[in-house]
Amino acid sequence: MISRLVIVPAPRAISHHAEVARILGIDIIAGQYPEGSKLPGDAELIRLFGVSRPVLREGVKTLVAKGLLSTKAKVGTVVRDRSEWNMFDTDVLGWHLEGRIDSSLLFDLGEIRLAVEPRSAALAALQRNNAHIAQMRGGIEQMRRERSSPAGFAESDLRLHIAIAEASNNLFMRSMGGVIQAALRASFLISAPVSERERDITIEAHARIVDAIENRNPQAASAEMANVIVNGINRLQGSIATPRGKRRTVGRLNGVRKRVQRANQT
Secondary structure, eight states: OEEOOOOOOOOOOHHHHHHHHHHHHHHTTTTSSSOOOOOOHHHHHHHTTTTOEEEHHHHHHHHHHTTTTEEETEEEEEOOOOSSSOSHHHHHHHHHHHHEOOOOHHHHHHHHHHHHHHHHHHHHHHOOOOOHHHHHHHHHHHHTTEEEEOOHHHHHHHHHHHHHHHHTOOHHHHHHHHHHHHHHHHHHHHHOOOOOHHHHHHHHHHHHHHHHHHHHHHHHHHHHHHHHHHHHHHHHHHOOOOOOOOHHHHHHHHHHHHHHHHHHHH
């Protein structure tokens, strides 16, 4: 498990009830208030945060809307099961990065990426224009310039993936790329290639995605994107402890990659 990994998005103005929601959200994600447990009563939380009852209730309503809490008469405010949290909510993702990000979250993110990004690359090959290609080539060059900086290399990697999502011209994929970019940043930072040779291999793998998109070859673009994602997951497995059941997931991801490759050959 990776504890207290702080990768905070750009600062933004927040209201008092938003700050209450953020602090409670981080505490819930970090396990201070476990799933199924009741939050302290209003009086205790008001004293803890130093806010008025209306502000506290607005903060709690925010967490209810995001799926973290439920409120019931005569029961109180209860932390919902993690499976009911809205993991695509930008605040919920940001709170994971502020509070606790563990290997399970990153492996789950890898599965989502493999389900979506190869198709996004294929669509980009069909929909791209010259401006998109220039942006992607710029991303590759930025990766080369940032070879000695893990954070800069990861940021360049992220921007390239977002550019590909933009080029897909699919509103849902473009929106998804924006929503998960904070979590992708964390994943890239943790699983970034370490050696100079690994970084060179990673850059060339991404360049092959862009080549396929520029050549309007959706099959190759999809296959190359799948390769990049699975290779990143394999690096992740070597960087952090693998949670129970997830080692099989890595094997399954490799199996999906092979099926993608076979499908592209038919």
